[in-house]
Amino acid sequence: MEETNTIIHLVETYAFPALYAIIILIVGRILAKFITKIFRKVLTARKVEAAVVSFGGNVLYFILLALVVIAALEKVGINTTSAVAIVGACTVAIGFALKDSLGNFAAGIMILVFKPFRIGDFIQAAGISGTVVDLSIFETQFKTPDNKKIVVPNGQITSGPITNFSSHDTRRMDLVVGCGYDDDLRKVKAVLEDILNNDECVLKDPSYTVGVLEMADSSVNFAVRPWVNSSDYWPTFFRLQMTIKLRFDEEGISIPFPQRDVHVYQADPKPADVTTPANS
Numbered sequence: 001m002e003e004t005n006t007i008i009h010l011v012e013t014y015a016f017p018a019l020y021a022i023i024i025l026i027v028g029r030i031l032a033k034f035i036t037k038i039f040r041k042v043l044t045a046r047k048v049e050a051a052v053v054s055f056g057g058n059v060l061y062f063i064l065l066a067l068v069v070i071a072a073l074e075k076v077g078i079n080t081t082s083a084v085a086i087v088g089a090c091t092v093a094i095g096f097a098l099k100d101s102l103g104n105f106a107a108g109i110m111i112l113v114f115k116p117f118r119i120g121d122f123i124q125a126a127g128i129s130g131t132v133v134d135l136s137i138f139e140t141q142f143k144t145p146d147n148k149k150i151v152v153p154n155g156q157i158t159s160g161p162i163t164n165f166s167s168h169d170t171r172r173m174d175l176v177v178g179c180g181y182d183d184d185l186r187k188v189k190a191v192l193e194d195i196l197n198n199d200e201c202v203l204k205d206p207s208y209t210v211g212v213l214e215m216a217d218s219s220v221n222f223a224v225r226p227w228v229n230s231s232d233y234w235p236t237f238f239r240l241q242m243t244i245k246l247r248f249d250e251e252g253i254s255i256p257f258p259q260r261d262v263h264v265y266q267a268d269p270k271p272a273d274v275t276t277p278a279n280s
Contacts, residue, residue, distance in 0.1 A: 017075050017076045017077060018076055020075050021072040021073070021075045021076045022072075024068060024071050024072045024075060025068060025069070025072050028064070028065070028067075028068030028071065028072070029065065029068060031064070031068075032061055032064035032065050032068060033061065035060070035064060036057045036060050036061040036064070037057075039056065039057055039060055040053050040054075040056075040057040043056060043057075048112075048113065049112040049113070049115075052109060052112045052113055055109070055137065070084070100153075100155070101138065103155040104137075104138045104139065104153045104154045104155040105137055105138060105154075106155075107153075107154035107155045107157065107158040107159075108135075108136065108137035108138055108139075108154040109137070110158055111135065111140070111154060111157070111158065112135070112137075116162045116164060117132055117162065117164045117166075117167075118132070118135075119132050119133065119134065119135055120132065120166070121164055121165075121166040121167070122164075122165045122166050123162060123163060123164045123165065123166070124162075124163040124165070125152070125157045125160065125161070125162040125163070126152050126156040126157050126159075126160060128142050128144070128150055128152055129144065129145070130142035130143050130144040130145065130148075130150060131143045131144075133149075137154075138153065138154060139151050139152060139153050139154060140152050140154055140157055165230065165233075166230060168230065169229060169230060170203065170206075170227050170228065170229055170230060171227070171228060171229075171230050171233050172225055172226070172227050173224075173225065173226050173227075173228060173233065173236065173237055173240070174223070174224075174225055175223075175224040175225070175237075175240065175241075175244075176213060176221050176222070176223060176224070177192065177221070177222045177224050177244055177255075178216065178219030178220065178221045178222070178255060178256055179219060179220055179222070179248075179253050179254060179255065179256070180219060180220070180253075180254035180255075180256050181219070181220060182254070183220070183253050183254055185212065185220060187251065187253070188220075188222065188253055189210055189211075189222065191247055191248070191251055191253065192210045192222060192224055192244070193208075193210055194247075195240065195243050195244060195247055196208045196210070196224070196226050196240075199226075199236065199239070199240065199243070201228050201229070201232040201235070201236040201239075202226040202227070202228060202236070203226070203227040203228060203229070206227045207227075208224070208225060208226040208227065209223065209224075209225040210222060210223070210224055210225075211223055217258075218256045218257070218258060218259070219255075219256040224240075224244075226240070
């Protein structure tokens, strides 16, 4: 009878809690997978980047799984308070040791979620101008116009302004063209407008702007601001610069440049000494 009671006591003390813990682990794991699946479907439906969906789903799954394991350990009578405290302290220590990497990681998540740029965009960030060729959680790769590959940590990119030159289909070109004070300003404006009207890459809508910008020290400066497709920006920029110079030469319009006049003043010659010869 005593042995039977002992067995019953052992079963009630250890077997049932162990069985309950196993059930909690199995059911909890199934629920964690189910919740994670729903979470990923919601993010995918909102067109969130695949990398963010994958990472967010993994993080959520492991958090839920950790809660399930803690609940199972408590069911078998294991005090999890100390274990949680130790894990928390270790997490804080690792966080301080990897703060730069974690900062780049967080910045990568922000880039993927808020999408200030995409692969293929030409941007300026962290002192770099180039086309984005690859984007990961920790870093972004650029291809510069002179065909260099530059890898920049995401933390440096999000710590400053980001200029995306590809975010819109059109761009405005800002040119400053100077002419002499003796030139006919009406003629200069007409020539500039004629150049823009005959360039096939200059858009009609929105329309360009040509006007006197300032009276500078040695020239009257015109603001020339045509709109072009973003993909045509640089070819049109170089072509307009050359066309304006050639047309100004044909039309006899001067393009002033800084000059310096040097005046040399000669001091009055020192009068020669006149010596009166002595009377002999």
